[in-house]
Amino acid sequence: MTKYAWRRVPGYVFLSVFALFSIFPLYFMLVSATNSTQDVLASRLTPGGHLFDNMTALMKQQDIGAAMTSSALIAIGTTVLALIVCAVAGYGFEIYHSRGKDIVMAILMLAMMIPFAAIMIPLFRMFAQLGMVNSLFAVIIPAISTPLLILLFRQASRSFPYEIIEAARIDGLKELSIFARIYVPTMKSTFAAAAVITFMTSWNNFLWPRVILLDNAVQTMPMLIANLTAGYVTDYGVLMLAVLLTSLPTILVFLILQRAFAQGITGAIK
């Protein structure tokens, strides 16, 4: 090896150690889901044959199907609505730019500073008054308009060629169809990045669903797994299987969209 190559060794070692640190708890979760509690506590790190036992035990204790459905409805509903509302707003701010809109944007961005804990009590009272406790809509609505996503779309719209819009207008396309038929297909990677962020945040959200969904019939996956540790004895094999099931959808979404995700983030930052 040349002197130059030797200089890289510490970097590679560091990278390997950190990658192992990152992946190990996930590996532990994966193998523990196939092991019995005794195996987990004996620190067995190879796959075992208890996957089906754990599955049966989990289904006996908890209504996995209902929780998966609630989580999926919330995450998909939030993602679709958030993408529409925030993309339209980000596009509006940038393409129809005016001073007044800059001021509105600055005010809306202040909402980014508000910790959720600070508004949780009034939000709960508001939804309770509307009779929306235990309603999935009450979980979705506060999450569909976020300053973060609006910013992402506004910033990404800066690189969108204005000439195309002019050309489309000459061709007689209505403003909304320009957005739907030209902007949306061109900005695929931005939409992918926004979708990954929103889907993950929404699927993994815990505090607000825990506050507003009081009935176990509408609990989400993170709520379900948190409940599994409520008893005195924890069945670790079952718990790790449930954790794995909760994590799979977001991991899959990320793996499928990761290229577009990275592109979308980079494109928006440039």
Next chain:
Amino acid sequence: MATQAIVTSGGTGRRRRSSPPPDFSPRRGAWLDTARRRNLTGWGFLIPAALLITLLSFVPMIQAFILSLQTGRGSRLNWADPLWMNFERLLHDEIFKLTMFNTVFYLVIQVPIMLILAMVLANLLNDPKLRYKAVWRTMIFLPCAVSLVSYSLVFRTMFATDGLVNDALMGLGLMHDPLNWLGEPWTARFVIVIGLIWRWTGYNMIFFLAALQNVDHSTLEAARIDGAGSFKTFWYVTVPQLRPMIVLTAIMSINGTLQLFDESWSLTKGGPSYNSMSMSHYLYELAFLKNPNVGYGSAISYVILIMVAVLALIQLKVGDKRD
């Protein structure tokens, strides 16, 4: 998140679109109408988002302030006497002080470690000669795809008294007796810090990676030609150029840590006896469990809000300095 990042690069500078749209209408002066109509269309595009944010963030923020001046159990509330009673009570609340200490501790220890790690990792991954780049990146980013509750429970299992970490440490001969990680105040806090680093480093790394795309390559070459080692190049050339991104990731992380809830709830359950509990977790207990006291809870929520705002302002001021 993603998007906060973006504020920096764009700046407030204004743009090309201010020129009036060309006139395609046969009528004279009709462009004015078109411009006005388009301006209105633009407002129409903003209205749904602006209304939702106003109704679901700003209005509750004001309501929380009003609530923080009230007292009572359940839904029967009266004005507190004196009005700042809830805030005064906070000053004497030992549990609140403990949860504030815990939260600030997580912030001060975890955020710097995490951001430095993320920067170093991003720098290594940005090396054009690195092989299997996508594999490294995916491995390091994957923890962020896992929910906070999920990873908290995995860490809870690994750090159980009869769990993997104790077995490994005893197997290596580093310990004789198992340690009750989650049962002692400092080890419980330590486990939360490790968990936070595990979950968030890859996330921040992605932002640094994106920012590195904008770092001027010629400056790196120049440093190399001048004989600077990789550490010096990183510290004196790359880091200063990453400053806007450092400020933003710091704000995001500070904001996130001050709102810490899931780890405190699922990993340590706040224990032993409040010693690892976060402020948000305490707020949740006060406002929604046992004997709900929304007025007092709202007072705590305002302390969190003020802490977030003050720290973010300091960060922005510090980060605004230009060389």
